[in-house]
Amino acid sequence: MRRDALSQIKSSATTHAGLWLDRFLPKAGADDQTKAKASLVEEVAGLKVPELYNRVYERWKASLDQDDIMCREATVQGRMIVGLGNTSPIETSICLQHTYGVPYIPGSAIKGLVAAYARQQLGDEWAKGSETQAEKPLNAYQTMFGHPESAGYLTFFDALHIPNSSQPLAIDVMTPHHMSYQQGNLQAPTDFDSPNPVAFLSATGSYLFAIGGEKAWVTAAFAILEKALLEYGVGAKTSSGYGRLKLAPLPPDPLEQFKNDLERLPQHQYNNQIGRFIDRCKALQDSKLQVKAATFILEKVRNHPRAKDLLTKPRFTELITFIEQNS
Structure with a gap:
């Protein structure tokens, strides 16, 4: 009786694949069970993701x-x-x-x-x-x-x-x-x-x-x-x-990439290029990453022969203030 009632229901765009697989096997005689199961598999495979x-x-x-x-x-x-x-x-x-x-x-x-x-x-x-x-x-x-x-x-x-x-x-x-x-x-397999x-x-x-x-x-x-x-x-x-x-390959770590690029920056290019790194630092999505990137910049500058002069410039005092406020 229940099997007859279920046979009247048709699958739709919201049909649950697991429920259909478990409950909607078509009614069939002993000789047609294989075909009925294959038909159910084909129907379930065609269902869309809700x-x-x-x-x-x-x-x-x-x-x-x-x-x-x-x-x-x-x-x-x-x-x-x-x-x-x-x-x-x-x-x-x-x-x-x-x-x-x-x-x-x-x-x-x-x-x-x-x-x-x-x-x-x-x-x-x-x-x-x-x-x-x-x-x-x-x-x-x-x-x-x-x-x-x-x-x-x-x-x-x-x-x-x-x-x-x-x-x-x-x-x-x-x-x-x-x-x-x-x-x-006991019968042996044959061709x-x-x-x-x-x-x-x-x-x-x-x-x-x-x-x-x-x-x-x-x-x-x-x-x-x-x-x-x-x-x-x-x-x-x-x-x-x-x-x-x-x-899938891991996406590059933005902080690690930032640090590597900064390490390759020659000292004689600080004045021309450091502003680009500060902009990259500000563009990072997470404030924790921004603090770490800003810290990398300051560490790099402190190793420069003209560190005292550079650290008094507004761009670096702003970085120092930003680190203190967000650490």
Whole structure:
């Protein structure tokens, strides 16, 4: 009765992909189940991202704009499937946000991937060690990921799909060729066995990764994550090439770039060029960055042979006042 009632409902622009996948499998006889499942997969893959999700994503991204959180975008190189073995009426599943039905990568999966790569590729300092007794002092692995006696230094956030980076879901197919043999029957597989295509959903597009904690450890975690995403992959079927993502390069640090350019400024060009650096200092978006940049300028000037004369000029007295007022 309920299945008959659901068959009258049609998908729309606001349809939730996860709800549709879990509840709207078409009614079919035993011989048509494969076609019914393939039809459902095709329908879910064609659903659009809810418009509300764009606003939710921007609000979530703004909440990560903190000094102790680093964010980086990563793009799927092909296809990705996280949560393939989760409970599903079509026997294959995928990790979708409960509220909006958009694919994402759980923070637990990201942490597990980084931890696995660290254990297997980075040497003795990254050994997991005893699960009941912490190292004294803690080694790098237990410091980053935690231990029953000590919380880890880092927070691994869920990686959300970046709106408009692609249609997030796609149709995929796996084709077992020897079903009888793979189900444990004694009959040996042969070239006469019939292939059995099975449709399932995979994810595409770009995702925003975020890790929070002490800057040096966050930087180290992203360095490990970058290699792990390319070499190991995240989610299911990684041995078949699924789940590879490429992190976008980090944007240049404006303060570091400012400091490097200032260091290259010859002393004989101070009078002509220092005003340009003061303008760059004022153009920085954050007052904390402005104070640090102004401090770099004053340190540079104080090492000049004519420092006493230069520091009495209005442009430098203004910098000194600005630092005192904002420090």
